[in-house]
Structures are given as C-alpha cells and as structure tokens.
Amino acid sequence: MPIPGDLLLVDDVPSAFAEHVVEAFRTRERDTFSIALSGGDTARRCYERLAVEGGSEIDWWKVDVYWGDERCVPHDHQDSNYLLAREALLDRVGAANATHLMRCTEGTDPYQLRLGDLGRLDLIHLGLGPDGHTASLFPGSAALDADPGRLVAMNEDPTGNNIHPRMTLTFAGIARSHTVLVTVSGEEKAEALARIQAGEDLPAAHIRSERLIWLVDEAAASHLAR
Ligand code: 6PG
Numbered sequence: 125m126p127i128p129g130d131l132l133l134v135d136d137v138p139s140a141f142a143e144h145v146v147e148a149f150r151t152r153e154r155d156t157f158s159i160a161l162s163g164g165d166t167a168r169r170c171y172e173r174l175a176v177e178g179g180s181e182i183d184w185w186k187v188d189v190y191w192g193d194e195r196c197v198p199h200d201h202q203d204s205n206y207l208l209a210r211e212a213l214l215d216r217v218g219a220a221n222a223t224h225l226m227r228c229t230e231g232t233d234p235y236q237l238r239l240g241d242l243g244r245l246d247l248i249h250l251g252l253g254p255d256g257h258t259a260s261l262f263p264g265s266a267a268l269d270a271d272p273g274r275l276v277a278m279n280e281d282p283t284g285n286n287i288h289p290r291m292t293l294t295f296a297g298i299a300r301s302h303t304v305l306v307t308v309s310g311e312e313k314a315e316a317l318a319r320i321q322a323g324e325d326l327p328a329a330h331i332r333s334e335r336l337i338w339l340v341d342e343a344a345a346s347h348l349a350r
Pocket residue numbers: 162163164165166167193194195205250251252253254257258259260
C-alpha cells in the first residue's frame with residue numbers, strides 16, 4: 125500500500141521544506157497566504173532554515189500564521205509550539221499579517237470558527253512521530269474519531285509519552301488545505317514510515333490534502349520497500 129500523496133527523497137529536509145513553502149507562497153491563490161505550523165525538533169530546524177531562505181522571498185506582511193497543534197501550556201512555556209515558531213521563525217522575519225494562536229483555555233470553538241471563516245488553509249506543515257502520530261493525533265487517542273464536522277479538537281496521548289494536554293487539527297481540519305508538507309528526518313522515523321507504507325492504521329496514514337507531499341531524508345526512508 126503506497127504512502128498517500130507524493131514522497132520526495134531529499135538530502136536536506138529543512139532546505140526542501142523552505143523551497144516548497146516559498147513555491148507555495150509564490151503560487152498562492154489569494155493575496156494573503158495562510159500557513160499552519162507544527163512543533164518538534166524537525167519543525168524547529170525547518171523554520172530556522174525558512175527564516176534564512178524565505179526571509180526575502182516571502183512577503184511576511186501577506187502571511188497569516190496558524191498552528192496545526194499546540195500544547196496546553198502558557199505561550200511563553202518552553203514546550204509551546206507558538207514559542208518555538210517565534211524563536212525559530214517569526215521573530216526573525218518580522219511581523220506577519222496575523223498570528224492565530226491556539227488557546228486551550230478558550231476551547232476549540234474560536235479556532236473552529238476562525239478556520240470556518242478562512243475556508244481552506246493554503247499550507248499545513250506536519251511532522252511524524254516515531255509512533256506514527258502527526259500534529260497531536262496520537263495512536264489510540266480520542267481525536268482520531270472526532271465528528272467529521274470538527275476541524276479542531278482537544279486531545280491527549282493515552283500512553284503519556286507525549287506530554288501536556290493538546291489542541292490539534294483533526295483529520296478533517298488537515299484535509300481543509302491546498303497543500304500539506306510532512307517533514308520526516310532521521311533514523312528514528314524509519315520504522316513509522318515503513319509501517320505506514322505497509323498499510324498499518326497509524327494516524328499519519330490518514331493525512332489527506334489536495335496536494336500531499338512527504339519530504340523524507342535517506343535515514344528516514346531506510347526501511348522503505350523500494
Ligand atoms: C508536536 C508536533 C508533533 C511533531 C512530531 C515530530 O507538537 O510535537 O506537532 O506532531 O511534529 O512529534 O517531532 P520531531 O520532529 O521532534 O520528531
């Protein structure tokens with residue numbers, strides 16, 4: 125069973141990510157460009173590269189920033205995905221047109237309504253966990269079965285391996301996108317990627333989008349049947 129979408133084997137995941145974001149910005153359909161950011165170490169490296177390679181190529185005054193998921197911690201907490209994006213990208217490229225933080229204390233409705241007003245996100249960046257999770261959609265977690273009308277859900281990792289309660293896009297929320305880029309880097313992701321290829325029902329196997337692109341390096345692709 126193939127991995128859904130297109131898998132691109134790349135030497136440098138952060139650089140390939142930056143190139144694809146610049147291209148998506150350049151070919152955007154509206155004047156503004158909406159992007160939902162991820163968390164994690166791969167994302168941090170991708171955003172640091174985007175700040176350099178996309179700093180002048182992208183007019184950040186035209187970019188509306190969203191999040192694909194967030195940990196339910198203060199936005200100045202070291203584990204906050206908002207703080208990660210600020211440190212790695214937003215503080216380096218100057219003011220974006222708008223930043224739409226996920227605020228757990230408000231519940232999911234404000235974000236659901238905001239995404240409803242937007243219609244579709246131009247680009248969603250997702251990562252892949254070693255357990256096959258993406259965003260904060262963890263194996264065996266409640267949000268996997270969210271009502272199809274829900275674009276956003278509160279969620280937790282039932283194993284406790286991924287700490288903090290979360291707010292996350294659901295599969296329906298992820299599907300409301302023109303493009304999804306999934307960045308997968310390193311040997312520790314090879315098994316999860318191979319399990320998806322083998323047809324296992326892991327959360328990341330359910331990512332759908334109008335255009336779904338996996339940016340994968342050799343180490344992460346090392347267990348794939350080719
Ligand atoms: C999060 C992310 C999560 C991440 C993967 C990969 O909030 O933690 O959204 O889905 O993308 O866990 O993270 P690494 O790149 O650190 O392995």
